[in-house]
Structure formats: structure tokens, C-alpha cells
Amino acid sequence: MSKPFMHFNNLTMSFTTRKETVTAVCDFDLKVDKGQVVSLVGASGCGKTTVLNAAAGFLLPTTGEVLLEGEKITAIEPRCGMVFQSYALFPWLTVKDNVAFGLKMKGLSRKQRHLEAQKYIELVGLKAFANAYPSELSGGMCQRVAICRALANKTDVLLCDEPFAALDAMTRQVMQQELLSIVQKSQQTVLFITHSIDEALIISDTIVVMSARPGRVKTMIDVKLPRPRDVNVQLTKDYIDLKKSIWDMVEEEVRSSLKLTKRAGMGQD
Numbered sequence: 001m002s003k004p005f006m007h008f009n010n011l012t013m014s015f016t017t018r019k020e021t022v023t024a025v026c027d028f029d030l031k032v033d034k035g036q037v038v039s040l041v042g043a044s045g046c047g048k049t050t051v052l053n054a055a056a057g058f059l060l061p062t063t064g065e066v067l068l069e070g071e072k073i074t075a076i077e078p079r080c081g082m083v084f085q086s087y088a089l090f091p092w093l094t095v096k097d098n099v100a101f102g103l104k105m106k107g108l109s110r111k112q113r114h115l116e117a118q119k120y121i122e123l124v125g126l127k128a129f130a131n132a133y134p135s136e137l138s139g140g141m142c143q144r145v146a147i148c149r150a151l152a153n154k155t156d157v158l159l160c161d162e163p164f165a166a167l168d169a170m171t172r173q174v175m176q177q178e179l180l181s182i183v184q185k186s187q188q189t190v191l192f193i194t195h196s197i198d199e200a201l202i203i204s205d206t207i208v209v210m211s212a213r214p215g216r217v218k219t220m221i222d223v224k225l226p227r228p229r230d231v232n233v234q235l236t237k238d239y240i241d242l243k244k245s246i247w248d249m250v251e252e253e254v255r256s257s258l259k260l261t262k263r264a265g266m267g268q269d
């Protein structure tokens with residue numbers, strides 16, 4: 001059997017603080033095919049960001065491993081690009097230079113960098129702000145710049161930590177469709193964290209529901225709904241039934257995580 005493109009092989013991630021050791025993720029096992037869009041959903045604190053950080057090579061596993069094309073990730077992985085929850089733009093660079101930053105690292109000429117950056121900036125409706133600085137933009141606009149920067153780098157894997165959470169509902173829907181159209185063309189693989197079951201259903205080939213902390217794979221759902229998953233699909237019985245069943249699974253984990261947090265707060269954990 002051929003090797004999976006990406007393999008989280010019994011990944012366990014623990015953090016030791018001065019007070020305690022917290023196991024954020026335990027025996028998380030997931031295989032991802034090239035070009036797949038996979039969403040991670042689950043209760044707050046179940047370890048979703050930790051999984052992405054391990055894939056990016058920002059954090060190393062306590063036990064287990066993350067393999068990309070059969071190779072173990074042991075340091076920051078240049079084939080993985082990350083879109084953070086907080087947009088992490090360079091405040092001293094313009095929108096255009098922020099987007100072009102990674103392309104400089106790839107050795108593109110100044111002209112090529114700016115042409116490429118301009119393409120993505122136009123795509124997210126920020127043409128008029130190409131020469132503005134992050135401090136002159138709204139939060140949603142900054143988030144669009146951060147998404148542009150990750151897309152322009154065309155990494156094999158795109159790791160997205162709630163990238164659309166700060167956007168208004170209309171922009172969010174447009175960005176979901178744009179992301180899909182870009183990654184389908186470029187054959188990029190996407191791991192996407194979201195707290196929105198609708199968003200997961202609209203973009204994903206596969207949805208991974210994680211258990212409450214320590215996070216492991218509770219269920220994997222292959223989403224067979226037709227694309228594009230526009231409002232007509234969202235009103236179908238199949239969509240509504242799937243949404244309900246995912247919601248039931250997530251709700252169970254949210255309740256369990258709230259109980260855990262409450263007990264920990266009372267010093268009984």
C-alpha cells in the first residue's frame with residue numbers, strides 16, 4: 001500500500017508548565033491524501049491548534065510523529081504554510097510587501113513578487129489598499145492579507161487556524177469559495193480548524209471530530225455532498241442531517257470538556 005501524503009502517527013503532545021503537565025493531544029492518528037481539504041472540529045481546548053503546530057514543525061511531538069510524504073517533520077517545515085487566528089502581519093511592511101514576503105525567501109525578483117502579490121490582493125478585494133500599512137486596515141482586512149500571504153506562497157500544505165473567524169458573514173462565504181477554487185487548481189492539501197460546522201461542511205472533503213482534551217480522533221466523516229455547496233445544497237435533507245449528527249458529536253465533547261474544566265477549577269482533576 002502506498003504511503004499517505006501526510007500522517008499523524010499516534011501523535012501525543014504534552015506541555016509542562018511550572019504547575020502541571022497538560023496532555024493536549026493523545027494518540028492522534030490521521031492520514032491525509034494529497035489535495036484533500038480536512039477540517040478539525042471540537043471543543044475549545046481539545047488540541048486543534050496543537051495538531052497544526054506539530055504539522056508546521058513549530059512544536060515537536062512528545063511521542064509519535066508527523067510524516068509528510070513519508071518524512072518525519074523535525075523542524076519548521078517549509079512545505080507547510082500557516083494562516084494564524086491572529087493575522088501576524090509585519091506592521092512595518094505595506095500590504096503588498098507583507099504578501100510578497102515569502103516570495104522573497106523563494107528567490108523571486110522584485111517585479112515577479114509584486115505581480116504575484118498583486119494577483120492575490122485583487123482576489124480578496126484589497127487592490128486599493130496595496131500600499132497601506134496593517135495599522136490602516138480593519139481586522140477583517142488584515143485577516144484577508146494574511147490569507148493572501150499564505151496562498152501566494154503556494155506551499156504543498158496550507159494549515160489554517162480559524163482563518164475566517166474575524167470576517168463578516170458575506171466576505172467569509174466568498175473567501176471559502178475562493179480558497180477552494182485556489183487549492184483545487186494548485187492541488188494544495190488543507191488542514192482547516194473551524195468552530196463553524198457549516199463552514200466545515202461547505203469546504204471539507206473530510207471532517208475530523210476531535211474528543212475533548214486530550215484530543216484524539218473521535219470520528220472521521222467523508223463529506224459526499226455535491227460541490228459547490230451553495231445555499232441549494234445547504235437546504236437539502238442530506239446536509240441538514242449531516243449537520244445535526246456532527247453537532248450532536250461536538251456537543252457531547254463540549255459538555256465533557258466543560259465538566260473537565262469545572263472539575264479542574266475546583267481542584268479535583
Ligand SMILES: Nc1ncnc2c1ncn2[C@@H]1O[C@H](COP(=O)(O)OP(=O)(O)OP(=O)(O)O)[C@@H](O)[C@H]1O
Nearest residue numbers: 015017022024043044045046047048049050051213
Ligand atoms: N504552550 C503551551 N503551554 C501549556 N499549555 C498549552 C500550550 N499550548 C496549548 N496548551 C494547552 O493545550 C490544550 C490545547 O490547546 P489548543 O490551543 O491546541 O486547543 P484548541 O482546540 O486549538 O483550542 P481553541 O479552539 O480554544 O483555540 C489547552 O488546554 C491549552 O491550554
